[in-house]
Amino acid sequence: MTPRTLTSPTFVNGDVSFWHRSIGMPGRRASLDSNLAVDVAIVGGGLTGLWTAYYLKKSRPDLDIAILEREFVGFGASGRNGGWMSAEPVGQFRRYAKSRGVEAARDLQRAMFEAVDESVAVAQQEGFDDDLVRDGLIHVATNAAQLSRARHHLDEMKQQGWGAEDVFELDPRELSERIRVDGVQGGYWTPHCARVHPAKYTRGLGDVVETLGVRIFESTTAVQVEPRRVTTTQGTVRAGYVVEALEGYTLSLKGKARKLLPMNSSMVITEPLGDTVLDEIGWTGGELVGDVAHSFTYMHRTADGRIAIGGRGVPYNFRSSFDLNGRTADSAVAQLQHRLVELFPSLRDTRLEHTWSGVLGAPRDWCASVNFDREAGILSAGGYVGHGLSGTNLSGRILRDLILGKDTALTRLPLVGRHARNWEFEPIRWIGATALYAAYRHADNREYATNDPSTNWAAKVANLVSGR
Template sequence: MDFMTQQSYSAPGFVNGEVSFWMRSTGRPTPRPALPGDVSADVAIVGAGLTGLWTAYYLKKARPELEIVIIGREFAGFGASGRNGGWMSAEPAGQFRRYAKSGGVEAARALQREMFGAVRESIEVARAEGFSEDLVHDGLVHAATNAAQLARARAHIAEMRQQGWGEGDVFELSPAELGERVRIEGAQGGYWTPHCARVHPAKYTRGLAATVEGLGVTIYEGTTAISVEPHRVHTDRGVVGAKFVVEALEGYTLSLQGKARKLLPMNSSMVITERLSDAQLDAVGWHGAELVGDVAHSFTYMHRTQDGRIAIGGRGVPYNFRSSFDREGRTADSAVLQLKKRLGELFPALSDVRLEQSWSGVLGVPRDWCASVNFDRSSGVLTAGGYVGHGLSGTNLAARTMRDLILGEDTALARLPWIGRRARNWEIEPVRWIGATALYAVYGYADKREYALDAPRTHWTARMANLVSGR
């Protein structure tokens, strides 16, 4: 990688951190009151992100008489829900083969169909409730820029067909067809699926929070949950007693006592450009609202905003020792430079474009890379999370599933194969840090070799890393 100074990538007033560009563009919300002391409720939800907000929404819609409280350390949407890349994707929040092994192939296909439905449902509710600003349903493009990536893309399409994706659900794209949507340097092909929508994460999450409050749900902010026990949440402000307790902390799950190794808080970093000129946008050829990703091992995801910027993200520094991370989203210079370099590789016309902000956040990754929903009826505790980057739609499906479990309804959602799934804990330190750091170094090396060789086969080092990591 070429070494560049900050001045070579940053616009005047470049911001590193401050949660995310999405939140900065809307302004930080006015803080809600903290928990006033010991309270009781029918349902206590720990975590004011999309999992918690959607769960409260569907429970209140089904049973308006329920008293529901949400507990958040920061403001609603502070975490991954307000920092993500704005991809509302129907790709499964986990490994199809693992869901099929535990629940059967048909059950795994049912989960995939429900993910299609979660995208539609999330869009329909946002439009009906009035928080669909900047939400556009134009689908998702994955572009292959070398022969190995193209072979993986084609193999993935074949796998998707076996997993329940029909003729109208995914389409292979030739280089010319891909170029009609977005012009990516060296693109050899790819695929497009209509099952994805572009979302402004802050507007979406804040709109859902306001909707939930309008239904009578109480959101307590500035309140840190310390531990969860049967029918009880201990916080720094008091104890919340409830018949049901929902753990919905995703990448922040490690903050609860006894949960330090349950989910790996994986860092994902983003940068966003200044507003692009008409000439720059014409050179890129990206005039729709499709989300765009590549097929590299060091995966890159992109979002063209409503006001003509490009946000690009990736796993610059995927994991910090002992699961540490910067809560305000400050990003390592090396990660900013990597993303800037990748933007120029994919869009040479943007090599000199200035960046306006960078930020980072964490997503919760289970040891088996599969999202789950769990319910211990004797203790009243439910957990959901581990969406591995597919939380904008996965949270909606998980919330509707928990609604049915809490209400004791025997529905198709209550029989999905991610229910009752329990992955083993992550390894202790320093094994966890050494493993994560080494694996992503291997993936980076494999990407370089695949570009150098341009052969239609995944490099052997990446295949070995997949076996070790369980991806």
Template sequence: MCSVTRGIPLTKDFANGGVSFWYRQTGLPARRPALPGPRDYDVAIVGGGYTGLWTAYYLKRADPGLRIAVLEKEFAGFGASGRNGGWLSAEFAGSRKRHAKARGRQAMIDLQHAMFRSVDEVISVAETEGIDADVRKSGLIHVATNPAQRRRLRAQVADLRTWGYDEDDVRLLERDEQRERVQVAGALQASYSPHCARIQPAKLAVGLAGVVARLGVDIFEDTTVTEILPRRGDVRAAAITTRGIVTAEYVIRATEGFTANLAGQHRQWLPMNSSMIVTEPLPADVWKHIGWQGGELLEDEAHAYVYTQRTADDRIAIGGRGIPYRYGSRIDRRGATQPQTVALLWRMLVKLFPAAADTGIQHAWSGVLGVPRDWCSTVHLDHATGLGWAGGYVGSGVTTTNLAGRTLRDLVLRRDTPLTRLPWVGRQVRQWEPEPLRWAGVQLIYALFRAADRHENERGTTTSPYARLANLISGR
């Protein structure tokens, strides 16, 4: 046992990395064949995660005659789609004011309402297509555990009222109701929104991939795309792979946190790492102390926040940012979690739920997500070049990918719809700074966030100036 994790109750079969716990539950899917050589399609989608799969699904449903291929380096659902925290949430990445600046305040409110509906859309498709993903729509709780967090939470709920949230969309909980829902140690205030559901993310990814394949979409796995080229005169857009060139009328980049691996995209989106641990199933006597019978999703109000779920088989899965960024946009494909991050997440678990202190930790893993320079998600299609993309979800992608897939469907089919008029469509931002500025900036930002949390936990009654400085540097 590593000295950093000494004292943490790791189970005898504790595993770190390789795959997420979600795939440990289900087993890895059988690999599909790789691209057999050069091919031509109507639409080629680079990336077999939620974005690529939803885009293929909605395009094929809308026009069954379309020839569509999904090109995936590993297997469909390998990346963040099979490693995330299982939050089907209506929360949307980025500044509302920044999105509203593009097309007006009402457009941002429309975008938020589209996110509300997208939660139910995913649930509806899962039911219709027979995808059992342990879905339970029981809402989302944000909890504040110090005075500064409480003040921030109250201000956030008040601000959401001005962005189209009414009392049925988000509200502060009375103390008794919060305790009835879940017993969080030191909770001073909590809010609740019904627009969130728990899922088992690997089950959703594998199930969706199966549906897409049955609809007639070609999913090629073990197929590495190295470069994407625009249309040039009569030469169609193309995805250059290690197994041949795929040409298409449209090539959609759906690579999210892995975008930096593509030629010319190294500074487009920063690959941010997020880590998780999961406990063994908690016994009934521990759940008596915690409550949480509704299975709501739960997040604290710290700047270096954690996110949790009660799984379908009565575990607690908890995640957060450990080592958020590796120099040069490098990506650890093994998905291992640093020992200090395992220790940090365990301490946060025990802080929130002291009754779980003796519960064994069974698995740790990490995944990578994409962060644009302005921290705002985007979806785009250029008919002139034949290139499109969606991503930059900053950790809020489980629901947003569905909205992206439906929006890309309408853009490819040249439909003018309410989705194509939403303010994130066509949004483009500057690239991230070159190294070593990029690495130094991210390290400083998260050091400031951790300092802000320490300051607020010790004596802060308002948001720490360290956090304000971190937000200023990050451009959030």
């Protein structure tokens, strides 16, 4: 299959993301221009930081809160992502269950269902729900091994707190009523997912938070976090509590280089498709769509009829480097476009308009965490393993309760007080990540070639080694 749109030189590569371009880059807020003392200093103006500020201000309007953001609100993953606001787990059920028991791990799953409801409800109440549609999430299996895995996963989900109304298996005919994917063999749908325009959503929450009285300093880079103090390029901030909310950018703080791996995820988006093509694909609702491949891809149909598709093109670069503005390797663009045409052959002549990348923070144990060093007054949250759109909302409410000294059902969830070990030193980190993703690509290719229902051995070995 020839990915013909690659010959088109016209698509934009980088420039943060299509989402930002579609609403125009924001003017920057003022940077910090002197030393400051506040009750709570939040490092990072993504959704983790914004939700924390939002819930704190709603509970305690008297608190003086400052957000310190290197670029502008929503510059990071929160403004660039795939727009899946889903209840998929922010870590591995078996690991949370092992450390805190099966019931606690189920509580976390229930908290994720609530996080989707809450993220949608607040956006509607506060008026930043533009383009937000709640039509659920579909996973499609396009070979026999993927179908076996999807069914196995459905069985596991039932054990993990997903009830009869939370997820539904669909056969190819039922799937084709929602979307026509080439070679589909089965899949499932869950109502627990909303589609959001990531830049509109994050910018909207930022504006609400500022209206509540939170001070947002942009173009202000934090360099080091110490007990009750943040050193930035623009001055020092003293605070009763400091919240590290940097996820994929955590490595930019002194002493945090190996805590969360900056994992690239890349996206491409088509031109608007027009009614004829959309009718042929049959994707007329606002469902989000993902596959069950090892090199997972996620898709989004925009309000103006484009398809965006994302995945881990070049997941990890040597020494955790990445392009800040999201410029994407040609090989990643080619892979994503190839996958798009594989799933929807009628898109083979469709033009791409934009491609971009961002980083999410992967913890060594693939489980999100919220931590609090009470003595130092330092809190942190992140590592949502691709489910940060609703995971950040959950974290924000947990961080609020921790800061306000409340012992609640949220502060007892098993992601609280979870410390994964650091990632390995280079070059082991790069060799490991590169080998793993090569194994996953190999396994995907073999599973398509053989249509054997069992998962390919290369993926089994990779899962064993990575602990995924």
